[in-house]
Amino acid sequence: MIGAKRTVRTMIAGAAFAMLAAFVSPQAGAVFAASEVRVVVNGTAITSGDVAKRQAFLRLQHQNADAKAAEEQLIDQTLKQQEIARVRMSVSKDDVDASFARFATGNKLTTDQMTQILERAGVGVAHFKAFIAVQMSWPRLVNARYGANSRMSNSDFVARMMENKQKPETTEYILQQMIFVVPANKKGIVGKRKSEAEASRSKYPGCDQAKVFAATMRDVSVRDLGRVLAPELPTEWKPLVEEAKGNTTATRVTDRGVEYIAICSQRQVSDDQAAEMVFRQEDLDKAKAGKNAPAENPNAQKYMEELRKKAQIMRP
Numbered sequence: 001m002i003g004a005k006r007t008v009r010t011m012i013a014g015a016a017f018a019m020l021a022a023f024v025s026p027q028a029g030a031v032f033a034a035s036e037v038r039v040v041v042n043g044t045a046i047t048s049g050d051v052a053k054r055q056a057f058l059r060l061q062h063q064n065a066d067a068k069a070a071e072e073q074l075i076d077q078t079l080k081q082q083e084i085a086r087v088r089m090s091v092s093k094d095d096v097d098a099s100f101a102r103f104a105t106g107n108k109l110t111t112d113q114m115t116q117i118l119e120r121a122g123v124g125v126a127h128f129k130a131f132i133a134v135q136m137s138w139p140r141l142v143n144a145r146y147g148a149n150s151r152m153s154n155s156d157f158v159a160r161m162m163e164n165k166q167k168p169e170t171t172e173y174i175l176q177q178m179i180f181v182v183p184a185n186k187k188g189i190v191g192k193r194k195s196e197a198e199a200s201r202s203k204y205p206g207c208d209q210a211k212v213f214a215a216t217m218r219d220v221s222v223r224d225l226g227r228v229l230a231p232e233l234p235t236e237w238k239p240l241v242e243e244a245k246g247n248t249t250a251t252r253v254t255d256r257g258v259e260y261i262a263i264c265s266q267r268q269v270s271d272d273q274a275a276e277m278v279f280r281q282e283d284l285d286k287a288k289a290g291k292n293a294p295a296e297n298p299n300a301q302k303y304m305e306e307l308r309k310k311a312q313i314m315r316p
Helices: 001-014 015-020 048-059 067-087 091-104 111-120 125-149 154-164 184-201 206-213 238-242 272-288 297-310
Strands: 037-041 045-048 169-181 219-231 257-269
Touching: 037 048, 037 067, 045 048, 045 067, 048 067, 048 125, 067 125, 067 297, 091 111, 091 125, 111 238, 125 297, 169 184, 184 206, 184 257, 206 219, 206 257, 238 257
Parallel strands: none
Antiparallel strands: 037 045, 169 219, 169 257
């Protein structure tokens, strides 16, 4: 077990930690071991117990682990969690659990062994998942808010084009999202709704008739997602879209209910936007491998600054 602990510490400190940040779903407002209140962020308390867990987590990452650094991280995390909850862009608990299991497997551990290591390190599973949750959800909020404004500079783009000699190609999808709604107070009907969603896939009439089709069923909504390039696909949907047989993906249980993606059309494209998306994905892949990690998205920094300015942050 000592060897396993060293392995996890090394993985978190290096490349696998960056990879891990692409998975788990938020648990907004998570409350950790109760103790004295250190900070209150828009009514949400951060306790000394929370700070101690974050200090232990920072030590696993070989980062500055003093109380001030831990508090500042937790303030940012709480603001992000609150914003994620406000705009309802979290992924599901199933995604969280699956990601935790994948991380454990990647370290050649069972989930129970992984849990023991985190508990002994003073971090705990809930704290770990809440942190990774935000790492997955926050970029989605930033992209949803700023969209195409998150662009490479012209000079960077031209330099990459010169390096590549030709524009890279990627897949362009036109997508719709079918949502079989499950109210928060009726989670017991998830199984029934999943069966209904699965049955509807074989009858799906295509994107042009989707809203008429949805009207024949109870509590089903349709979202037009429009043009989505392969590098833009959310992590939790990407394998389902790429592996889809026919014009719909498999279903997923989310915080909204049971969903699947309809693929209206797909084709290979090589325009400037597609090329930039491919380059950005390459940069992300390098970051996950621990090579030349890019600086934080400036739009993410701007978003965070706005949340901080509007927030009520009190220290008793």
